[in-house]
Amino acid sequence: MGTADLIIGPQHPALHEPERFVLKLDGEYVVDVVPRIGYVHRGIEKAAELRTYIQDTYLVERICGICNVSHSLVYVQTVESLQGTEVPPRAAYLRAVVHELNRVHSHLLLLGVVGELFGFDTLFMYLWRDRELVMDVVESITGNRLISAFNVLGGVARDVDQSQVKEAKKAMEYLRGRMKFYKKAFAEDPTVEKRSKGVGILKPSSALDLCAVGPVIRGSGIKTDIRADDPYAAYGEIPFNVITYDTNDSWARFMVRVDEIFEAIGIIEYALDHLPEGPIRARFPRRVREGEAVGRVEAPRGELVDHIISKGGDKPYRFKCRTPTLANILAACEMIRGGQIADVPVSLSSIDPCFACEDRLAIIDVSKGERYSARLRDLMAKYGASR
Amino acid sequence: MGLGLPKFIPEALRAVAKRPFTLMYPFERREPPEGFRGRQVFDLSKCINCGICAMDCPAFAIEMVEVGGKRWPKLYMDRCVFCYQCAASCPKNVISSSKLYELAGTSRSKLVMAPEPPAVGGDRA
Amino acid sequence: MRAEGSEGSFIEGLRSELGDRILEARVLGPRRVAISVKPGDHRIAMEALKKFGGSHMSTITGTDMGEAIEISYHVWCYQAKMEVSIRTGIPKSSPIIETVSDLIPGSVLYEAEARDLLGIEFKGLPYEGRLVLPEDWPEGVCPLRKDWKPDWLK
Numbered sequence: 056m057g058t059a060d061l062i063i064g065p066q067h068p069a070l071h072e073p074e075r076f077v078l079k080l081d082g083e084y085v086v087d088v089v090p091r092i093g094y095v096h097r098g099i100e101k102a103a104e105l106r107t108y109i110q111d112t113y114l115v116e117r118i119c120g121i122c123n124v125s126h127s128l129v130y131v132q133t134v135e136s137l138q139g140t141e142v143p144p145r146a147a148y149l150r151a152v153v154h155e156l157n158r159v160h161s162h163l164l165l166l167g168v169v170g171e172l173f174g175f176d177t178l179f180m181y182l183w184r185d186r187e188l189v190m191d192v193v194e195s196i197t198g199n200r201l202i203s204a205f206n207v208l209g210g211v212a213r214d215v216d217q218s219q220v221k222e223a224k225k226a227m228e229y230l231r232g233r234m235k236f237y238k239k240a241f242a243e244d245p246t247v248e249k250r251s252k253g254v255g256i257l258k259p260s261s262a263l264d265l266c267a268v269g270p271v272i273r274g275s276g277i278k279t280d281i282r283a284d285d286p287y288a289a290y291g292e293i294p295f296n297v298i299t300y301d302t303n304d305s306w307a308r309f310m311v312r313v314d315e316i317f318e319a320i321g322i323i324e325y326a327l328d329h330l331p332e333g334p335i336r337a338r339f340p341r342r343v344r345e346g347e348a349v350g351r352v353e354a355p356r357g358e359l360v361d362h363i364i365s366k367g368g369d370k371p372y373r374f375k376c377r378t379p380t381l382a383n384i385l386a387a388c389e390m391i392r393g394g395q396i397a398d399v400p401v402s403l404s405s406i407d408p409c410f411a412c413e414d415r416l417a418i419i420d421v422s423k424g425e426r427y428s429a430r431l432r433d434l435m436a437k438y439g440a441s442r
Numbered sequence: 443m444g445l446g447l448p449k450f451i452p453e454a455l456r457a458v459a460k461r462p463f464t465l466m467y468p469f470e471r472r473e474p475p476e477g478f479r480g481r482q483v484f485d486l487s488k489c490i491n492c493g494i495c496a497m498d499c500p501a502f503a504i505e506m507v508e509v510g511g512k513r514w515p516k517l518y519m520d521r522c523v524f525c526y527q528c529a530a531s532c533p534k535n536v537i538s539s540s541k542l543y544e545l546a547g548t549s550r551s552k553l554v555m556a557p558e559p560p561a562v563g564g565d566r567a
Numbered sequence: 568m569r570a571e572g573s574e575g576s577f578i579e580g581l582r583s584e585l586g587d588r589i590l591e592a593r594v595l596g597p598r599r600v601a602i603s604v605k606p607g608d609h610r611i612a613m614e615a616l617k618k619f620g621g622s623h624m625s626t627i628t629g630t631d632m633g634e635a636i637e638i639s640y641h642v643w644c645y646q647a648k649m650e651v652s653i654r655t656g657i658p659k660s661s662p663i664i665e666t667v668s669d670l671i672p673g674s675v676l677y678e679a680e681a682r683d684l685l686g687i688e689f690k691g692l693p694y695e696g697r698l699v700l701p702e703d704w705p706e707g708v709c710p711l712r713k714d715w716k717p718d719w720l721k
Contacts, residue, residue, distance in 0.1 A: 113501075236453065348599070362652075
């Protein structure tokens with residue numbers, strides 16, 4: 056029996072960002088999948104070379120709105136490591152607080168989106184209603200709901216006072232109570248169970264070979280988290296747990312995120328309780344010395360890597376950013392193969408795809424290609440099925 | 443059936459009993475918090491015409507224009523991303539934030555804050 | 568097998584594995600090490616890293632350095648908890664290098680991206696065609712090379 060091709064995208068109600076997947080179907084089952092990315096290229100790596108380090112701080116935030124704190128954090132950390140500047144301890148703690156707030160809002164967003172994909176709109180609406188609380192806290196601390204502009208070269212842009220700390224802790228306590236309800240919903244609700252348990256299996260060996268990152272690899276039982284293994288900001292001093300689940304399916308990846316929200320709430324409360332006194336910003340020169348540096352942070356979706364090469368001067372020579380969704384695409388294809396079509400949206404959303412993050416490479420006059428070939432099939436056949 | 447459905451029922455009933463969570467904008471407006479990054483306010487009496495704000499703006503939204511023999515900052519609000527790097531870079535604290543966020547206009551020429559320096563007219567606020 | 572150690576002793580451990588193949592080794596910061604090798608030796612270096620748990624390819628950076636194109640493979644070693652950047656340079660006039668996607672399958676997309684944007688040819692890369700550029704992007708035009716300028720800059 057031959058296979059039929061089903062094209063999903065670039066515009067499709069089941070996908071939230073433009074990408075194209077060509078599914079090769081045998082009846083209801085997906086035999087193979089060919090992804091195509093590149094629809095939202097904006098030329099950020101090239102653009103970063105044309106702007107100064109100060110201007111680039113705000114350019115990299117706009118790689119992705121949802122995880123903008125992670126992008127600006129890894130950028131400023133990399134440039135600071137290049138220059139050899141240490142940030143003051145208070146700034147390190149504040150960076151951790153806002154970073155975790157970003158993680159909470161991002162995970163809540165994804166869990167809501169996943170609820171919508173299940174057809175469980177009530178869960179979606181309730182999750183996003185409670186997410187508004189986090190947006191209010193971020194607005195009070197950074198001045199804006201989403202794009203925070205909080206991390207600057209040398210420290211953070213603004214300080215927090217007692218009333219903001221109190222407001223944040225009150226919100227976190229309320230949110231923890233709400234999360235207990237949502238954890239029960241995700242762990243025990245029959246709709247969620249039927250749509251996500253056993254769906255999108257990713258074996259630990261495949262996850263390691265395909266270099267998956269973030270909740271995707273932690274949902275396959277591998278205990279790795281940059282905040283614990285390669286600490287940055289204040290994470291070396293804040294106790295928290297690395298969450299793993301070992302059922303290797305989409306349900307595990309969602310539960311990892313639910314539990315990470317609990318951990319994030321704990322980290323925020325600890326950091327706000329232990330905020331050291333002192334300045335929030337160290338002096339940082341306009342011209343950065345020659346050298347190169349590699350920075351990594353644990354963005355909500357996984358490992359976010361920056362590599363900056365400087366030849367002296369006020370503009371970077373090379374800015375390279377690898378976002379977590381690019382690392383998870385091969386894992387996503389592996390998850391979809393062998394499953395049913397109806398499971399494709401759930402599996403795809405379980406990697407928390409952020410294609411805006413992913414396609415930030417060259418400047419393009421965008422024109423969508425009409426011709427593609429099934430080349431990834433060879434890769435999948437070689438590395439996917441045999442493992 | 444499962445355990446999930448009964449748990450959602452009291453939750454749903456609670457939500458129905460309370461008023462809707464949606465804010466009926468524009469009839470109801472929320473006051474933004476202190477430190478909200480709304481539209482900029484320039485106190486040009488302190489400005490020393492150095493042009494650092496224009497140099498550091500990531501969106502290239504500030505242009506130094508000549509008024510009365512000196513250069514003053516002109517802000518293009520349709521380019522501005524409200525990051526406030528200009529305020530951070532300014533050595534004299536000329537730029538501060540306000541809570542104005544309803545900045546939509548019907549023509550691009552209205553979305554410009556042209557400088558009115560002290561010698562010419564007054565402070566631009 | 569090496570457990571967690573400082574950057575200096577990690578470099579010592581690498582030198583005992585690779586000897587003269589390491590042309591230069593630098594510590595970039597806590598848990599960051601960079602080594603330079605010749606283009607053919609990058610595969611050997613990557614195999615040596617596997618002994619330290621180096622199986623996660625973080626990313627692959629290609630940079631136009633004028634006469635040469637420099638390629639950096641950033642590998643995270645799970646056991647040693649160290650990020651190692653293996654650096655090698657190939658001439659821009661003939662940018663050909665062997666793939667590492669058989670050693671670490673997850674590096675396929677990073678090599679495809681470097682091929683699209685810098686024109687590097689990875690021998691043996693199983694991914695053909697464009698990854699991030701449109702299909703009708705002209706051949707041989709590499710946006711990340713220093714001589715390519717966007718339209719608004721011309």
